[in-house]
Amino acid sequence: MEEELLMIPGPVPVIARIREAMAKPMITHRGDEFSQIYGEIVENLKNIFQTRNDLFVLSGSGTCAMEAAVGNIIKRTNDAGKTEMRCVTIANGKFGERFTEIAERYGADVTPVHFEWGHSIELERVKEALENSPTPKVVTMAHNETSVGILNPAKEVGKLAKKHDAIFVLDCITSIGGDNVPVDEFGADIAIVGSQKCLGMPPGLAALSISERAWELMEENPSRPYYQDLVAYKKSYKKKQTPYTPALPLFFALHEALEIIKEEGMAKRIKRHRTLSKSIRAAVTSLGLSLFPKLNEVSDYSNTVTAINMPLEKGITDEQLRGGMRKKGVVVSGGQGELKGKIFRIASMGNITSTEILRTIEVLEQVLMENKFIEEEGKGLEAAKGVISFS
Amino acid sequence: MEEELLMIPGPVPVIARIREAMAKPMITHRGDEFSQIYGEIVENLKNIFQTRNDLFVLSGSGTCAMEAAVGNIIKRTNDAGKTEMRCVTIANGKFGERFTEIAERYGADVTPVHFEWGHSIELERVKEALENSPTPKVVTMAHNETSVGILNPAKEVGKLAKKHDAIFVLDCITSIGGDNVPVDEFGADIAIVGSQKCLGMPPGLAALSISERAWELMEENPSRPYYQDLVAYKKSYKKKQTPYTPALPLFFALHEALEIIKEEGMAKRIKRHRTLSKSIRAAVTSLGLSLFPKLNEVSDYSNTVTAINMPLEKGITDEQLRGGMRKKGVVVSGGQGELKGKIFRIASMGNITSTEILRTIEVLEQVLMENKFIEEEGKGLEAAKGVISFS
Numbered sequence: 001m002e003e004e005l006l007m008i009p010g011p012v013p014v015i016a017r018i019r020e021a022m023a024k025p026m027i028t029h030r031g032d033e034f035s036q037i038y039g040e041i042v043e044n045l046k047n048i049f050q051t052r053n054d055l056f057v058l059s060g061s062g063t064c065a066m067e068a069a070v071g072n073i074i075k076r077t078n079d080a081g082k083t084e085m086r087c088v089t090i091a092n093g094k095f096g097e098r099f100t101e102i103a104e105r106y107g108a109d110v111t112p113v114h115f116e117w118g119h120s121i122e123l124e125r126v127k128e129a130l131e132n133s134p135t136p137k138v139v140t141m142a143h144n145e146t147s148v149g150i151l152n153p154a155k156e157v158g159k160l161a162k163k164h165d166a167i168f169v170l171d172c173i174t175s176i177g178g179d180n181v182p183v184d185e186f187g188a189d190i191a192i193v194g195s196q197k198c199l200g201m202p203p204g205l206a207a208l209s210i211s212e213r214a215w216e217l218m219e220e221n222p223s224r225p226y227y228q229d230l231v232a233y234k235k236s237y238k239k240k241q242t243p244y245t246p247a248l249p250l251f252f253a254l255h256e257a258l259e260i261i262k263e264e265g266m267a268k269r270i271k272r273h274r275t276l277s278k279s280i281r282a283a284v285t286s287l288g289l290s291l292f293p294k295l296n297e298v299s300d301y302s303n304t305v306t307a308i309n310m311p312l313e314k315g316i317t318d319e320q321l322r323g324g325m326r327k328k329g330v331v332v333s334g335g336q337g338e339l340k341g342k343i344f345r346i347a348s349m350g351n352i353t354s355t356e357i358l359r360t361i362e363v364l365e366q367v368l369m370e371n372k373f374i375e376e377e378g379k380g381l382e383a384a385k386g387v388i389s390f391s
Numbered sequence: 392m393e394e395e396l397l398m399i400p401g402p403v404p405v406i407a408r409i410r411e412a413m414a415k416p417m418i419t420h421r422g423d424e425f426s427q428i429y430g431e432i433v434e435n436l437k438n439i440f441q442t443r444n445d446l447f448v449l450s451g452s453g454t455c456a457m458e459a460a461v462g463n464i465i466k467r468t469n470d471a472g473k474t475e476m477r478c479v480t481i482a483n484g485k486f487g488e489r490f491t492e493i494a495e496r497y498g499a500d501v502t503p504v505h506f507e508w509g510h511s512i513e514l515e516r517v518k519e520a521l522e523n524s525p526t527p528k529v530v531t532m533a534h535n536e537t538s539v540g541i542l543n544p545a546k547e548v549g550k551l552a553k554k555h556d557a558i559f560v561l562d563c564i565t566s567i568g569g570d571n572v573p574v575d576e577f578g579a580d581i582a583i584v585g586s587q588k589c590l591g592m593p594p595g596l597a598a599l600s601i602s603e604r605a606w607e608l609m610e611e612n613p614s615r616p617y618y619q620d621l622v623a624y625k626k627s628y629k630k631k632q633t634p635y636t637p638a639l640p641l642f643f644a645l646h647e648a649l650e651i652i653k654e655e656g657m658a659k660r661i662k663r664h665r666t667l668s669k670s671i672r673a674a675v676t677s678l679g680l681s682l683f684p685k686l687n688e689v690s691d692y693s694n695t696v697t698a699i700n701m702p703l704e705k706g707i708t709d710e711q712l713r714g715g716m717r718k719k720g721v722v723v724s725g726g727q728g729e730l731k732g733k734i735f736r737i738a739s740m741g742n743i744t745s746t747e748i749l750r751t752i753e754v755l756e757q758v759l760m761e762n763k764f765i766e767e768e769g770k771g772l773e774a775a776k777g778v779i780s781f782s
Contacts, residue, residue, distance in 0.1 A: 003416050010636060011639060019640070023414050025404065025405070026593060027397075028395075028397060029402065059451055059595055060450060060451050061635040063635040064451070064635070066617075105613075105616075196417075196636060202639055204641060226454065226462075226493045227454050244454040245401060245402065247450075247638060
């Protein structure tokens with residue numbers, strides 16, 4: 001049986017070399033071999049993050065690291081039951097809003113700066129919220145908003161955060177490893193990546209970088225989470241260990257995945273991701289489909305996931321489009337939450353190549369043809385190939 | 392190069408059949424294939440837990456599940472800054488004390504009932520603490536206290552918990568899968584297992600069962616952790632999914648590990664663990680070494696990890712004993728915290744057999760001989776073989 005081709009924004013397809021690294025025998029996590037592997041992982045990730053900050057790997061999903069970021073900074077409540085931290089949560093999709101949920105769960109004084117899903121972030125509203133929030137404060141944002149396929153203005157928000165003395169927490173879960181994410185240049189005090197996205201890994205790990213000023217808040221916070229206690233991670237890293245038993249097979253795989261990234265080189269890797277996502281955009285628009293995000297001058301289309309309006313006006317449903325593609329062996333994502341049935345999303349993350357992109361476009365065209373949305377096949381493939389061969 | 396033999400209480404050696412299951416291609420975690428795998432995992436684990444309660448698998452270590460148990464129950468603080476939950480934390484080793492740390496982190500009103508490490512739990516003191524704590528209250532304990540090799544009185548504490556209307560949280564991280572742990576009969580409202588212990592899996596997953604009365608407290612708690620939000624796990628399980636992306640390769644491995652347990656049968660598996668730990672105890676005592684735990688009428692030696700006093704009085708150090716064994720390819724654990732250098736621990740968990748036990752004893756004897764603790768080799772092996780062949 002032919003494998004299904006996963007074109008979803010995680011889990012991404014994982015090449016055999018990385019999968020097979022997981023079959024290695026176990027080692028003790030308190031020994032030299034683990035320390036060497038973990039140390040090399042951290043150094044390689046710091047290069048990809050373009051950061052001089054501390055960096056650790058958590059055995060958990062991207063959400064685990066999002067909670068770690070916010071939860072270590074927000075002091076739950078003081079003796080009088082009052083929170084001591086304001087949190088400005090910028091969002092134009094599901095993952096930005098997840099920070100709002102986490103911050104509320106931790107009892108912060110939250111100012112949500114929410115935009116309609118897929119619309120661009122307006123810096124004026126961010127500025128206003130930051131001006132009106134006394135310090136200490138945190139501002140959170142998803143860099144690459146996976147749920148709507150938009151790239152948010154990290155650099156610009158980073159500048160505002162700095163100006164208003166706010167800790168900047170940036171979810172780069174689906175951008176780091178596939179796009180240019182200079183964490184320190186962006187001014188991100190905490191930046192997060194997930195394993196099963198642009199790093200081309202299986203799910204199960206997340207990494208985050210932490211700045212000096214973020215440490216200051218964390219170290220004086222008595223209500224830090226326990227499993228995700230970043231101060232404990234810092235202490236254990238003195239021996240290049242983790243505070244609790246790490247998910248060893250995934251560390252073996254991450255070590256291998258980062259070697260593969262070094263072999264390709266980040267510049268080539270970023271260019272590949274950009275070319276492939278551009279080829280998807282070219283293909284779907286040439287077929288008469290439209291892209292979902294509403295861009296402004298500071299936003300851009302995501303370079304790792306493309307969100308496309310479902311052609312409901314032509315009577316084509318999610319079940320027909322995505323269900324039809326799946327029957328032909330290609331899995332793409334639907335919309336989340338209120339966008340269910342209204343959009344579909346094609347990821348182009350990790351170690352995938354033009355082969356997978358062209359197969360996806362071919363199958364999309366077949367399904368559009370069967371549903372009488374197009375009258376002949378080939379235009380999409382031609383457009384995609386045009387972008388790929390030009391690059 | 393010959394592999395090192397890991398005789399530590401996790402990570403345990405993992406047999407090839409389980410390791411190779413991880414090399415499978417990725418699947419979507421929102422599809423039928425994952426739901427089937429997860430559903431089967433849950434049913435198999437419920438049988439091993441001997442529970443009718445709900446059960447979920449977290450992508451994280453045993454500590455992740457310990458925090459989930461306590462953190463979902465303890466309401467952080469009310470509007471006046473006062474906690475609303477008392478927590479009686481029984482401990483006679485590192486892992487029991489970990490519950491004290493977690494409960495304090497969550498702001499509970501904690502009554503530690505701590506005994507000297509390796510000493511037995513005195514039920515009278517537990518009873519007293521429960522009598523003096525108003526409801527709502529939680530009582531926590533490690534069933535198999537890995538740090539000191541003692542098996543604590545789960546059934547008896549469960550009865551006290553019931554009598555005093557306390558939620559009983561039982562860490563069975565290193566007992567379930569290797570010893571008889573009838574969770575419902577013990578009255579454990581929450582019971583926890585770790586993957587890299589008696590289940591014979593790599594590290595990275597933990598599972599926990601949750602009773603109806605534990606759900607009642609959790610569902611009305613607004614300050615539940617986010618990544619470990621068990622109410623979210625319950626909701627997602629309606630579709631046999633997890634709320635956040637699961638560590639897929641580890642789920643593939645757990646699925647396989649549980650098949651292996653079914654093939655062996657739990658009765659045989661428990662007997663094997665008991666025989667092997669008994670053979671270790673017989674071997675070390677025949678060599679003139681002494682066991683660390685101080686038992687009373689309600690405690691027992693652990694059936695999955697044996698803690699042995701370091702023969703310091705004969706001038707043998709941790710470095711000589713454990714370092715010597717490691718040079719010969721066998722890794723055993725040292726003492727943790729204040730027991731560092733004072734004890735060593737040999738695990739007998741998961742899918743190991745008498746072969747690994749005998750190799751360990753042989754190497755222990757060689758090292759004891761080299762350090763002049765014994766005058767001839769063979770007594771330990773003979774004692775171990777006696778137990779094994781008798782079983």
